[in-house]
Amino acid sequence: MIVRLARENEVPALAAIGLDAWEKAVSGVADAQAMRRVAELSFLSFLRSNWFSVSVIETGGAVAGWAAREDKDGTISDLWVEPSLQRNGLGSSLLADLEQRIFTGGFEAAMIRTHVQNAQAIGFFQKHGYAISSLSTAYAPKLDRDVESVGMTKMFVEVAAQQGQQWF
Numbered sequence: 001m002i003v004r005l006a007r008e009n010e011v012p013a014l015a016a017i018g019l020d021a022w023e024k025a026v027s028g029v030a031d032a033q034a035m036r037r038v039a040e041l042s043f044l045s046f047l048r049s050n051w052f053s054v055s056v057i058e059t060g061g062a063v064a065g066w067a068a069r070e071d072k073d074g075t076i077s078d079l080w081v082e083p084s085l086q087r088n089g090l091g092s093s094l095l096a097d098l099e100q101r102i103f104t105g106g107f108e109a110a111m112i113r114t115h116v117q118n119a120q121a122i123g124f125f126q127k128h129g130y131a132i133s134s135l136s137t138a139y140a141p142k143l144d145r146d147v148e149s150v151g152m153t154k155m156f157v158e159v160a161a162q163q164g165q166q167w168f
Contacts, residue, residue, distance in 0.1 A: 001090065003097045006047075006054040006066065014056065014066045015043040021065075021080040025118050046070065046078075055097045057081075057090050067094040074107035086120075095128055099154070109155045116148040130154045 006014060019040050026035075046068075047054065054068045065081035076098055081090045102110045112130065114121045122132075134151035 001057055001059050001093055003055055003057050003093050006051045006056045008051050010056065010063055011044065011047045011051055013063050014047050014051075014054065015040060017063065017065060017082050018043040018047075018078065018080040020083055021086075024083045025114070025121065054078075055094055055101075057094050059085070059088075059090065065090050065094055067098050069098065069102065072105070074102050074105075074110055076102075076110060076112045079112070091124060092128065099156075103156050108157055109153050111151060111153050113149050113151045116150050122150060122152070125152045125154075128154070 019036070022039055022043075023036070050068060050070070053072065054066050056063050056066045058064060064085045065079075067079040068077055069075060070077035076095075079091060079094055079098070081094070099110050110130075111133070112121075112125055116122075116135070130152040131154070132150055133153040135148065136151070137146050137148045139145070140147040
């Protein structure tokens with residue numbers, strides 16, 4: 001496994017990974033097939049504009065996932081791993097890379113938001129030291145419905161103090 005920054009020519013492959021993982025994540029919440037083209041264009045637009053700051057993970061010489069901070073702050077906006085490769089440590093490696101970048105950027109915490117029915121993501125982040133910090137319901141125009149979401153936070157200073165060490 002290698003974590004590195006993305007290359008511009010990888011944008012289509014990264015968008016495809018994001019789309020596949022997104023479809024799995026919204027199962028039961030939205031009609032992924034009806035929204036597929038809009039989601040695909042959204043991934044492509046984001047990646048075309050931000051590829052230079054996107055972390056990717058490759059295994060066996062192929063890109064297997066990616067992660068990003070859309071606003072370059074402490075909020076993780078994207079963490080996607082090809083569904084067939086999930087649960088093999090790839091997401092954990094991507095998350096560790098992002099947390100390092102967030103911490104060295106001067107932020108005391110990392111945050112993420114997902115829908116409340118995304119039990120796999122919630123469990124993943126809890127396993128990595130994140131705690132639920134907010135619950136909300138908001139209208140999602142792309143889904144044309146209210147969506148309940150959960151915000152999760154990991155405080156770097158608190159984690160380090162509990163472990164008796166400095167963070168990173």
